[in-house]
Amino acid sequence: MSAHAAAPDLESRYRPVPPVGWLSSGALACVIVGGILLASYAPRVAPLGAATALLVAAAVLMVIAGTLLARIGDFAWATFALVFKWALLAYVVIAGMIEFAFVHDHTRGSSLVIVTLMLVIFASSVPTTIAFTVARFADAT
Amino acid sequence: MNEEMTRAPATATTPPPRARIQVVPVRGLPVVVALVVFVALSIGFNWRWGLMFNHVVGGGLWTGIDLFVGLVIGPILGRLSIPARAEFSARFMPKMVIIMPTVVMMTLATGFQVARFSGNLAASSPNHAWLIVSFCVVGIMAVIALGVLEPANIAVLFEMNKPVPDGELIGRLMQRFIYTAGITGVMQVATLIIMTRLASR
Numbered sequence: 001m002s003a004h005a006a007a008p009d010l011e012s013r014y015r016p017v018p019p020v021g022w023l024s025s026g027a028l029a030c031v032i033v034g035g036i037l038l039a040s041y042a043p044r045v046a047p048l049g050a051a052t053a054l055l056v057a058a059a060v061l062m063v064i065a066g067t068l069l070a071r072i073g074d075f076a077w078a079t080f081a082l083v084f085k086w087a088l089l090a091y092v093v094i095a096g097m098i099e100f101a102f103v104h105d106h107t108r109g110s111s112l113v114i115v116t117l118m119l120v121i122f123a124s125s126v127p128t129t130i131a132f133t134v135a136r137f138a139d140a141t
Numbered sequence: 142m143n144e145e146m147t148r149a150p151a152t153a154t155t156p157p158p159r160a161r162i163q164v165v166p167v168r169g170l171p172v173v174v175a176l177v178v179f180v181a182l183s184i185g186f187n188w189r190w191g192l193m194f195n196h197v198v199g200g201g202l203w204t205g206i207d208l209f210v211g212l213v214i215g216p217i218l219g220r221l222s223i224p225a226r227a228e229f230s231a232r233f234m235p236k237m238v239i240i241m242p243t244v245v246m247m248t249l250a251t252g253f254q255v256a257r258f259s260g261n262l263a264a265s266s267p268n269h270a271w272l273i274v275s276f277c278v279v280g281i282m283a284v285i286a287l288g289v290l291e292p293a294n295i296a297v298l299f300e301m302n303k304p305v306p307d308g309e310l311i312g313r314l315m316q317r318f319i320y321t322a323g324i325t326g327v328m329q330v331a332t333l334i335i336m337t338r339l340a341s342r
Contacts, residue, residue, distance in 0.1 A: 013307070013310075014310075021288075021292065024288075025284065025287075025288030025289070028283075028284060028287060028288050029284045029288070032280045032283055032284055033280065035280075036273075036276045036277060036280050039253065039276055040273045040276060042253075042257075042262050043257070043262060043263075044264065079299070083295065083299075086165070090242060093177060094242065094246050097177065097180060097181065097184075097246060097250045098249070098250060100181065100184060100185075101184050101250055101253055101254065104184055104185065105253070105254075105257065126287045126288070126291070129287070129288055129292050130291060130292045130295055132292075133292035133293065133295070133296045134292070134295055134296045134299045137296060137299075137300060137307075137310055138299060
């Protein structure tokens with residue numbers, strides 16, 4: 001038997017992990033659709049029902065992603081933390097810029113609360129996806 | 142001289158140590174900070190030239206880089222040998238880590254303000270529907286870029302920094318770029334059509 005034939009395939013070299021990346025990307029998609037909905041009504045006040053439903057869906061997806069992530073044993077947590085904190089810094093700056101634009105455009109009240117919470121999910125979902133994708137293939141610590 | 146000659150066979154058989162890849166090119170960060178401040182000041186002071194500059198330059202670079210990488214660099218990269226592909230990617234991808242989020246931030250943060258000032262946000266504007274379509278196009282591109290491509294890009298860079306990178310894993314992650322190149326290309330062409338139409342009405 002050759003050494004090449006003996007090499008395990010990609011799936012067997014890495015432990016199966018829960019779909020944390022897909023869930024956090026799903027949360028990102030929800031807040032982006034919600035953001036488009038709110039922006040499409042500007043400068044009028046958007047109906048908040050659909051935007052709130054999308055925000056809740058995104059929050060639920062992030063909670064599930066976080067729960068599944070916390071239950072993974074034997075995971076490269078040091079790598080996850082390293083990537084997450086730097087990505088979080090970058091996306092907090094981007095989210096802060098978007099929030100600033102909305103406040104500057106006189107978005108107030110319930111609309112501003114929903115926009116802010118969507119940006120919180122935006123700023124946490126992208127670093128979660130990036131850090132998880134990197135850490136799942138890193139050596140566990 | 143003699144010492145060099147006696148060392149020569151050893152260096153010929155032992156591969157030179159690979160330089161560690163800097164995932165985020167730190168030297169580029171001051172430029173990013175300057176652009177973030179420029180965008181913030183343009184929005185804060187309703188500086189129309191600043192808003193237009195950031196939106197047009199950022200958007201032009203975003204679209205141009207996406208199309209150039211997808212249609213020109215990508216196919217060339219696909220025909221290179223594996224070592225050449227790895228060598229190119231190790232130098233190219235860290236730059237994309239810093240360039241793409243910056244041009245996207247410049248484009249999107251100022252785009253909404255440009256639409257507000259030009260009156261396109263008003264529901265009565267003949268351009269309003271086109272504007273909503275552009276929001277949708279950008280939304281699709283954002284989900285692909287942030288949820289699929291950027292995580293793969295950074296995971297590839299981390300994998301390349303390992304003592305023995307897993308070529309199959311790198312290939313698998315890079316496939317995401319091939320699968321999404323078509324969607325991104327169509328979305329960017331749609332962006333060009335929408336934006337030139339908005340600007341000419």
